[in-house]
Amino acid sequence: MTEPVLDVQHLAVAYATRAGEVPVIPDLSFQLNAGEALGLVGESGCGKSTVALSIMRYLGRGGRITGGRIVFEGRDLGELDERALRSIRGRRIAMVYQDPMASLNPVMTVGRQLVEVPMIHDGVARAAARARALAMLREVKIADAEAVMERYPHQLSGGQQQRIVIAMALIAEPALLIMDEPTTGLDVTVEAAVLDLVRELRRRRDTAILFISHNLGSVVRVCDRVGVMYRGEIVEEGTVRHIFTNPRHPYTRGLLDCLPTLGRDKRRVPLVPIPGQVEPLSERTLGCGFASRCGYVEAGRCTSRPIPMAALEREAGHHVACLRLHELPRWRPRRSAVTTLDTDASADPMIAVHHLTKVYEPRRRRRRYGLPRPPVRALADVTVDAGRRQTLAIVGESGCGKSTLAKVLSGLEVATAGEVKLDGVEVGAVRVEARSRALRRTLQMVFQNPDSTLNPSHTVGYAIGRALRRLHDRAPSDAAADVARLLEVVKLAPAMASRMPRQLSGGEKQRVAIARALAGDPAVIVADEPVSALDVSVQAAVINLLNEIQAARGATLVFISHDLAVVRYLADHVAVMYLGTVAEFGRVDRVFAPPYHPYTEALLSAVPVLDPDQDAARIILEGPVPRAHEIPRGCPFATRCPRRVGQICDDVPPPVQQLGADHRIACHIPAEELRRLQTATVAEAGAR
Amino acid sequence: MSTPATAEVLSASPPAAARVRARARWRRRLDALLASTPATVGLAIVLAWVVLGILAPVVAPYPPNANDLGALARPTPSTAHWLGTDQLGRDLLSRILWGARPVLVIAPLAVLGAAALGSLLGLSAGYHGRWISLVITRACDIVLSFPVIILYMIILAHFGSSAWNIIGVLTLTKAPIIARIVRGMTLDLREREYVAAAKMRGESALYIMFVEILPNARGPLLVDMCLRTGYNIVIIGVLGFLGIGLPPPDPDWGGMVKDTYGMMTVWPHMSLFPCAAISSLVVGFNLLAVGLREIGLRD
Numbered sequence: 001m002t003e004p005v006l007d008v009q010h011l012a013v014a015y016a017t018r019a020g021e022v023p024v025i026p027d028l029s030f031q032l033n034a035g036e037a038l039g040l041v042g043e044s045g046c047g048k049s050t051v052a053l054s055i056m057r058y059l060g061r062g063g064r065i066t067g068g069r070i071v072f073e074g075r076d077l078g079e080l081d082e083r084a085l086r087s088i089r090g091r092r093i094a095m096v097y098q099d100p101m102a103s104l105n106p107v108m109t110v111g112r113q114l115v116e117v118p119m120i121h122d123g124v125a126r127a128a129a130r131a132r133a134l135a136m137l138r139e140v141k142i143a144d145a146e147a148v149m150e151r152y153p154h155q156l157s158g159g160q161q162q163r164i165v166i167a168m169a170l171i172a173e174p175a176l177l178i179m180d181e182p183t184t185g186l187d188v189t190v191e192a193a194v195l196d197l198v199r200e201l202r203r204r205r206d207t208a209i210l211f212i213s214h215n216l217g218s219v220v221r222v223c224d225r226v227g228v229m230y231r232g233e234i235v236e237e238g239t240v241r242h243i244f245t246n247p248r249h250p251y252t253r254g255l256l257d258c259l260p261t262l263g264r265d266k267r268r269v270p271l272v273p274i275p276g277q278v279e280p281l282s283e284r285t286l287g288c289g290f291a292s293r294c295g296y297v298e299a300g301r302c303t304s305r306p307i308p309m310a311a312l313e314r315e316a317g318h319h320v321a322c323l324r325l326h327e328l329p330r331w332r333p334r335r336s337a338v339t340t341l342d343t344d345a346s347a348d349p350m351i352a353v354h355h356l357t358k359v360y361e362p363r364r365r366r367r368r369y370g371l372p373r374p375p376v377r378a379l380a381d382v383t384v385d386a387g388r389r390q391t392l393a394i395v396g397e398s399g400c401g402k403s404t405l406a407k408v409l410s411g412l413e414v415a416t417a418g419e420v421k422l423d424g425v426e427v428g429a430v431r432v433e434a435r436s437r438a439l440r441r442t443l444q445m446v447f448q449n450p451d452s453t454l455n456p457s458h459t460v461g462y463a464i465g466r467a468l469r470r471l472h473d474r475a476p477s478d479a480a481a482d483v484a485r486l487l488e489v490v491k492l493a494p495a496m497a498s499r500m501p502r503q504l505s506g507g508e509k510q511r512v513a514i515a516r517a518l519a520g521d522p523a524v525i526v527a528d529e530p531v532s533a534l535d536v537s538v539q540a541a542v543i544n545l546l547n548e549i550q551a552a553r554g555a556t557l558v559f560i561s562h563d564l565a566v567v568r569y570l571a572d573h574v575a576v577m578y579l580g581t582v583a584e585f586g587r588v589d590r591v592f593a594p595p596y597h598p599y600t601e602a603l604l605s606a607v608p609v610l611d612p613d614q615d616a617a618r619i620i621l622e623g624p625v626p627r628a629h630e631i632p633r634g635c636p637f638a639t640r641c642p643r644r645v646g647q648i649c650d651d652v653p654p655p656v657q658q659l660g661a662d663h664r665i666a667c668h669i670p671a672e673e674l675r676r677l678q679t680a681t682v683a684e685a686g687a688r
Numbered sequence: 689m690s691t692p693a694t695a696e697v698l699s700a701s702p703p704a705a706a707r708v709r710a711r712a713r714w715r716r717r718l719d720a721l722l723a724s725t726p727a728t729v730g731l732a733i734v735l736a737w738v739v740l741g742i743l744a745p746v747v748a749p750y751p752p753n754a755n756d757l758g759a760l761a762r763p764t765p766s767t768a769h770w771l772g773t774d775q776l777g778r779d780l781l782s783r784i785l786w787g788a789r790p791v792l793v794i795a796p797l798a799v800l801g802a803a804a805l806g807s808l809l810g811l812s813a814g815y816h817g818r819w820i821s822l823v824i825t826r827a828c829d830i831v832l833s834f835p836v837i838i839l840y841m842i843i844l845a846h847f848g849s850s851a852w853n854i855i856g857v858l859t860l861t862k863a864p865i866i867a868r869i870v871r872g873m874t875l876d877l878r879e880r881e882y883v884a885a886a887k888m889r890g891e892s893a894l895y896i897m898f899v900e901i902l903p904n905a906r907g908p909l910l911v912d913m914c915l916r917t918g919y920n921i922v923i924i925g926v927l928g929f930l931g932i933g934l935p936p937p938d939p940d941w942g943g944m945v946k947d948t949y950g951m952m953t954v955w956p957h958m959s960l961f962p963c964a965a966i967s968s969l970v971v972g973f974n975l976l977a978v979g980l981r982e983i984g985l986r987d
Contacts (some may be wrong), residue, residue: 412884434886440890446880455882457903463882486976498709516885 004056005175005208006032012067013047013054013232023066024050025232034175034500037202037209039223039240039664041255043215043535045278047232048212052178055210056095073175075530091121094169100161100182102278103168104153110164111149111376114171121172128301129556130169139204140167140197143622157624159190163197170201175487185396185496188562189621192606195221196620216259217608225317225390231281231289234309238318244610246319246331248293253331258540260565261610262592263333266547273541274298276507296324311521333610349421350524350556351386351409356418358429358580366669377631378404382418382582384575391557393571393588395564395603401580402560406528409558410437410445423523441471446546448529450509454501460487461497462511464519471520479622486515490545507538514545518553525550532568542612564607568592573662576600579626579636586663595674596618597665598643610674611659635668643677645669713821719778720983722961727979733972748782752939772957775947778960783939788932791941791969794851795920798858799913805859806866807909811897812873813867825871828864836861837926844932851934854927858920869912873905907984911977918973925966941966 013025026045032038053059055070070077073092080088097103105113114133116125124132130149137145140163153161162182167175179198183191195589197223202209211222217405219226219240226243227234229249236249238554247253254274266269276293278392290292294302302323310325312318322328341657352376358379379401394402408420409415411432422443433441447453460565464483472482484494490511501509510530517525527546530540532591547570550557561567567574567588574591576584576599591600605619621640630637645668654666665671721727740747749770750756755777756769765772771780813824843857877883877903886900927933928942936943941962948958 410884410888412887433890435890438889440888445888446887447884449881452880453882453885455880455900455904457906467885467889470891513885520889 002033004031004033006056008051008068008070009071011051011054011065011070012065013050014066015062016064017062017282019282021064021066023284024063024281026052027068028232028234028283029068029236030227030234030353032176032208032210033200034208035206036225036578037211037223037224039211039213039219040229040234041219042215042229043255043278043537044214045281045541046117047231048214049180052095052180052210052212052234054090055176055178056093062490081339090117090174090596091172092174093176093178094172095160095178095180096165096182098184100158100165101153102427103641104161105167107154108152109149110151110156112155114149114168117168117171124404133167136167137164137199140164140170142167145308145406149306157190158186159194160624161676162186162190162194166194166197166201168208170205173205174207176210177365178212179642180212181214182211184213188564188606189397189602191218192644193622194616197412197619198222203236209608210387214606216244216610217254218537220608220610221668226257231278231284233321234323236319237309238312238315238320242312242315242318245333246315246318247332248318248325248328249290249322250296250328251290254293255536256331256333259610260540260543260563260569262565262568262604262607263289264565265588266569271540271544273538273544275540276286277507289326296328298324299612345579348388349385350388350390350423351392351558352419352421353382353384353405353409354421354442355417356382356405356408356420357416358401363502378580379408379536380580381578382442382577384573384582384585386556386558388556389550389637390604391547391559391570392570392573392575393559393561394575394577395561395567396577397562397603397625399579399584400577402577403528403579406445406526406558406560407575409524409526410443418596430609437471440616442522443524443526444517444520444522446510446513446527448532450506450513450533453513454504454509456501458501459497459586460499460501460504463512464497466517467516467519487512489549490515490544491516505538506534507542510542511535511545512548514542522555524556524558526560528560529562530559532562539566546570566601578604579631579637582636582666586659590660590663594678595665595671596678597667598641599637601678602640602642635666643669643674696802710813718981721979724979724982726975727982728981730972730977733968734976737788737969737972738792740785741792743781744789745783748779748785749780750779750782750785752783753778753937754782760985764957771961772955774944775951775955780944780961783944784941784962787939787941787944787965788969790851790938791921791924794855794858794924795917798855798862798920799853799917801859801914802862802866803909803913805863807905809863810812810866810870810872811874811902814871815878815893815897815901820870824867828867831861831864836923837930840923840927841930841932844927849927849932849935854924858923862916862920866909866912866916869908870902870905873908874901877901877904886895911980911984914973914977914980918970918977921966921970921973944963 007495008028008030011025011028012023014021014023028051030038040051040608042048050063053063055077055653059065065078066552072088092272104110105669111133114136115126115129118129118132121124133149134145137148137348140503142148142160142163148156148160156164175244183194186194194328195218198209203223209222210544211219213219223240225239228236228243229251230251236243236247236252243252244256247256257272258274260271274293279292285303286305288307292300307321309319309321312320313409338506356379357377360376360378362375365558384392394405396402404413408428411427411430414431417427418428422439425439427435427439440644455630461480461483464486465479468479483497487494487496492508492511504512530546531542543566549555559567571588575582576591576597578599583599584591592604602619602621619642621642623640626632626639632650634652635647635654637642638644648668654668655663656666657671658664659671667674721731737907756773756779757777759769759773760777763773763777769779769781771784773779774783809824809828813821832918839861842915845851849854875981883896883900886896892953925942929946933942933944934940943964945959946956954961
């Protein structure tokens with residue numbers, strides 16, 4: 001057997017804090033062979049990135065390796081001095097970080113940065129280095145590599161930037177590539193393309209990859225083996241197939257059960273959040289780290305001694321750190337057949353948006369310098385309805401106008417043209433300041449960013465109490481009781497009222513924001529990406545909460561998201577948006593079944609499928625999203641559409657095909673043709 | 689709907705508990721401040737001057753304006769006059785201690801005035817945008833473009849030099865700087881989601897500016913106020929030196945330097961001790977500002 005490229009043996013890492021040294025990783029071991037990809041998954045704060053930084057010896061001032069060995073190509077990295085490390089970093093071990101813009105130097109052209117790498121590491125002459133850079137760019141599938149070499153990082157899209165960073169990491173032909181959340185900031189379709197690239201590069205080269213991600217779906221696509229981390233320990237390790245078809249550790253199961261996938265629907269299979277939250281690392285106890293959140297915990301047994309890693313007999317290489325390993329029932333993926341609905345949004349709409357257009361005019365002053373800036377069309381002829389007591393989901397990639405639509409609904413922006421009716425009242429041109437109290441009560445919003453949704457200077461109680469006072473006429477005496485009642489609705493302890501936002505976790509902040517929105521008992525709740533910044537387990541809890549509240553209060557929920565799986569789970573109706581237009585709108589079961597709009601089809605194929613056996617028909621969208629002022633005259637999707645039929649797509653706006661009362665697609669291809677093409681692709685994929 | 693447990697928590701929470709929490713919060717802030725060396729040193733210097741200023745009638749060995757004609761022959765430091773006397777035989781130590789009083793009242797008051805006016809201007813300019821912003825920023829630019837010393841001379845010569853007038857000119861000339869800082873922060877903070885949430889419950893612009901935005905600007909504002917108190921002390925000294933400071937005969941550090949700097953080569957102590965007093969206080973405030981910034985960065 002050949003020696004592994006990376007052999008981490010009993011690694012222990014601690015961070016110095018004001019309260020003393022906290023062991024972040026107590027005892028971690030794993031091996032990585034040449035050409036192999038190991039995924040490390042887990043919630044935030046479980047030590048994934050610390051592992052990566054320890055291997056690079058980049059822990060910084062606070063962190064310290066307190067024990068164990070990191071053997072890389074036969075040498076213990078822990079014993080090397082700065083000089084020796086420099087000869088390894090970048091040349092033998094390369095790292096790709098989450099934010100490509102932070103890895104690229106903004107004042108140097110991409111080409112210079114790329115050429116530098118072989119020149120410094122291998123002492124290659126400039127011309128030869130340039131040739132290698134060009135070849136590498138082609139390998140990471142950058143079209144027009146020559147031109148891209150001359151550009152600055154900010155002139156490239158996020159997906160291109162990340163490809164450049166990957167190229168830069170691979171150009172020195174490292175033995176080990178560490179990728180820390182490489183696709184987290186990217187749009188779904190771009191993410192799919194980058195993951196595809198990594199998978200392909202791995203097959204072609206002999207590089208070992210350590211792939212760190214909180215996203216189980218991306219791990220399935222890229223890795224051979226997976227290590228599930230919890231509180232600094234690997235609790236389960238095995239091949240992708242082991243982990244995703246036969247997970248044995250309760251934490252792994254919890255992660256899989258709380259993940260919305262395309263097969264899940266709120267009516268059939270609810271998401272199961274992992275109870276509680278990751279406990280602080282400073283309070284490490286003797287037994288199983290997961291015991292406090294585990295549904296299978298056995299008092300005394302699980303908490304009295306360290307849990308050893310046990311191998312499974314029938315599955316080679318599958319190790320689990322759980323005492324009750326053989327006592328747990330077999331895990332089954334929760335999946336449901338697609339349910340049919342019999343609801344109609346247009347029959348009794350709570351929200352009716354008709355031919356809404358929003359154009360941002362550039363500031364006049366700028367015209368003095370150079371050419372006038374063109375106006376930006378954020379929304380063009382958008383028509384959607386949301387029925388009473390229903391959930392309308394708006395889905396699309398960044399820049400598709402979904403947040404602008406939310407802002408127009410809430411009055412933070414006003415419509416340029418078209419109708420926006422809220423319970424029969426026209427509100428499109430009414431700014432929120434000009435809205436009546438009753439109207440403001442009708443519609444409230446939940447925002448995206450948990451860190452800025454609550455005022456850091458106000459207590460939770462003040463935030464909710466103030467909303468109650470403004471939206472509900474409450475005498476001050478019973479305000480405290482009302483705050484407590486609202487906190488209970490969002491499943492927080494009433495004592496939370498005296499906390500400051502910085503004392504709360506992201507999920508708790510988002511719950512408080514929901515409680516605040518509920519203060520006026522709104523008929524409509526607009527939630528703009530409320531869970532996209534949260535960990536999967538917390539995300540499941542917040543989604544369930546929104547769903548429950550909506551059902552219990554009979555409110556209409558407008559749910560904005562880029563995550564199709566979440567949308568599939570939560571929505572009654574879906575609007576798929578692209579560049580300010582609605583590509584497809586309809587009942588959720590119809591939108592998620594053929595015929596699809598080609599854009600919906602592409603989005604769906606980009607959604608990670610948690611099944612290592614299923615190699616679904618994959619559509620990778622090429623090219624960047626056009627800039628707002630370069631939108632094609634015809635179909636906005638024409639520049640990237642894999643099913644483009646011809647010149648007509650560029651020149652003529654697509655007709656809206658009404659398929660039944662509750663489903664419409666804006667495409668030149670007749671719906672029947674789309675259905676035929678798309679069912680054929682699926683069958684073909686099934687046959688493979 | 690509320691459970692017994694809820695009722696219990698709530699009944700325990702009003703005033704007493706709130707007071708305890710507020711006290712704990714201040715305690716934490718003080719601990720954080722004392723954990724920083726520059727802040728501790730700065731705080732010690734400033735507090736020492738404040739205590740000496742307050743206790744000047746008690747600790748000063750002589751009345752500030754009393755002449756000791758006998759000491760005129762040898763005005764240098766002696767056992768009778770620890771820091772010596774000035775050219776009129778007045779005890780320097782006593783004058784310096786008494787001189788701390790006006791400085792420690794005028795400089796902070798002027799900063800508070802400037803912070804109040806500057807915050808109001810900065811918040812309005814940052815929050816409203818468009819022409820309100822244009823008018824305010826241009827007006828601030830005009831004030832800032834004047835050579836300040838000349839401005840002080842014109843104003844104080846016209847209105848006469850008194851404590852209140854000095855506070856007035858300092859407020860007027862420092863407010864635009866604070867307005868700029870607050871405007872910059874407002875431009876950022878007004879885009880936060882909690883401001884959108886406030887708009888959505890129909891809050892007034894004044895509420896949003898002063899309750900939602902200003903408290904979150906307080907960190908950098910506090911640091912700047914601290915620095916600016918130091919600068920104000922320098923300016924008060926300069927005004928005294930130019931003869932447009934506090935009217936004589938009451939002790940004023942700048943005035944003391946003005947009266948004696950001609951004798952620098954013969955009796956340097958007469959001007960150097962008041963200078964040292966000014967410097968130490970300014971350094972104290974600067975160190976305090978550095979410490980406050982450290983705490984702000986850590987939060």
